[in-house]
Amino acid sequence: AGGDIAAGKAKAAVCAACHGAAGISAIPMYPNLAGQKEMYLVNALKAYKAGQRTGGMAPVxxxxAMALSDADINNVAAYFSSLK
Amino acid sequence: AGGDIAAGKAKAAVCAACHGAAGISAIPMYPNLAGQKEMYLVNALKAYKAGQRTGGMAPVxxxxAMALSDADINNVAAYFSSLK
Known part of the structure; x- marks a missing residue:
């Protein structure tokens, strides 16, 4: 995918509330994102955006995801997958 | 959730093909599972089992997930979240 990590970091500020400032969530239901596969994160965000994931926290x-452009999605995915 | 890690490890043999023997996937589209939040893994597997996730690799x-009982799901989730 090759998103822009710096732009992703800025965009990901809102994600920290649930997924943790460093991508490690403090809340059991919310997944860690640090070091996750970049392409998986892109696909997951697009699935949420397209309504292909329902149930549980999917509506949140x-x-x-709907507030993110495709470029935002690539950047946020690059950012989180770059975290160790 | 508190699944049984040893039982989960046995059940998770089939998962290694895509998610890697140690829960770190070698394939960009498939998420790493090692160290992921246990409750998130349980919820994600149940969402797949209930057909609440479609699109992309969801059908696979x-x-x-449909081949897993709730106990299997708890055990597999405990196993992968126990990996570093």
Whole structure:
């Protein structure tokens, strides 16, 4: 994918509330994102955005994903996958 | 959730093909599972099993999840979240 990590970091500020400032969530239901596969993160965000994930916390994530452009999605995915 | 890690490890043999023997996937589209939040893994597997995730590789995962009992799901989730 090759997103822009710096732009992703800025965009990901809102994600920290649930996924943790360093991508390690403090809340059991919310997944860690640090070091996750970049392409998986892109696909997951696009699935939420397209309404292909329902149930559980999906509605919360759908709302977040719909606010992201495809470029934002690539950048946020690059950012989180770059975290160790 | 508190699944049984040893039972989970046995059950998770089939998962290694895509998610890697140690829960770190070698394939960009497939998420790493090692160290992921246990409750998130349980919720994600149940979402696949209930058909609440479609699109992308979801059909593959749905097939896998449907073969798992709730106990299997708890055990597999405990196993992967126990990996560093």
């Amino acid at each position: 994530m759908a709302g977040q | 995962m749905a097939g896998q």
